Amino acid sequence: MGSYVFVLFVGLLAGAISGVIGTGSSIMLLPVLVFSFGPKQAVPIMALAAILANVSRALAWRREIDWRAWAAYSVTGVPAAAIGARTLLVLPATLVDVALGLFFLVMIPARRVIDAKKLRIRWWQLSAAGAVIGFLTGVVLSTGPLSVPAFTAYGLTKGAFLSTEAASSLALYISKAVTFRELGALPPEVMLQGAIVGSSLMAGTFLAKRIVQRMSVASFRFVLDILLLVSGISLLWTAIR
Numbered sequence: 001m002g003s004y005v006f007v008l009f010v011g012l013l014a015g016a017i018s019g020v021i022g023t024g025s026s027i028m029l030l031p032v033l034v035f036s037f038g039p040k041q042a043v044p045i046m047a048l049a050a051i052l053a054n055v056s057r058a059l060a061w062r063r064e065i066d067w068r069a070w071a072a073y074s075v076t077g078v079p080a081a082a083i084g085a086r087t088l089l090v091l092p093a094t095l096v097d098v099a100l101g102l103f104f105l106v107m108i109p110a111r112r113v114i115d116a117k118k119l120r121i122r123w124w125q126l127s128a129a130g131a132v133i134g135f136l137t138g139v140v141l142s143t144g145p146l147s148v149p150a151f152t153a154y155g156l157t158k159g160a161f162l163s164t165e166a167a168s169s170l171a172l173y174i175s176k177a178v179t180f181r182e183l184g185a186l187p188p189e190v191m192l193q194g195a196i197v198g199s200s201l202m203a204g205t206f207l208a209k210r211i212v213q214r215m216s217v218a219s220f221r222f223v224l225d226i227l228l229l230v231s232g233i234s235l236l237w238t239a240i241r
Helices: 002-021 025-037 039-060 067-088 093-117 123-140 144-154 158-182 188-214 217-240
Strands: none
Touching: 002 025, 002 039, 002 188, 025 039, 025 188, 025 217, 039 158, 039 188, 067 123, 067 144, 067 158, 093 123, 093 144, 093 217, 123 144, 123 158, 144 158
């Protein structure tokens, strides 16, 4: 029971942060879920929770969704996420921890390089990004640090960015969850745990809507880097202990 209370508390906080900066819920929650349930069970739980989190973000900003960008990203990202999920389930648990931890740490300098170049992309380039990020979403779960610059490079900001990124990520996570279900990685217990964790993320997302307009770009970058650093180190520590 104590583990669930802690997970729900972190979920509420993670939902609030992701509701502000467009990512971060998986980065914050995954190390906690790995510690509480193990890496193989944590990833399907987080996939289900992420579905609920993205539903709430998409609903909160539903009038500002850019459906052209959503279609371009999702049409390639959905099948790629399914392929990535199948890849994940055949990997050793320790390797999953190490891969997740290293991925989060590498994203700190990688995100800064992408931001510094101030890239601008078109819909077909966003579609290509969807394929790459979709596969990585299937394997490493959280690719918000990559999807954020992809959608902002397309020209989306604030509500339009938050809603479109959430709707697109929702499509990818549904694809991943369906793949897990087909492969027997979503027993009733895991589905219940995912729903419980997801409810806390949804609550945090709606609480965060009021402060989206007040957060500066510098604050967003700082919070995201701290999340990546702490989560990456936590996952590596879990793998080697």
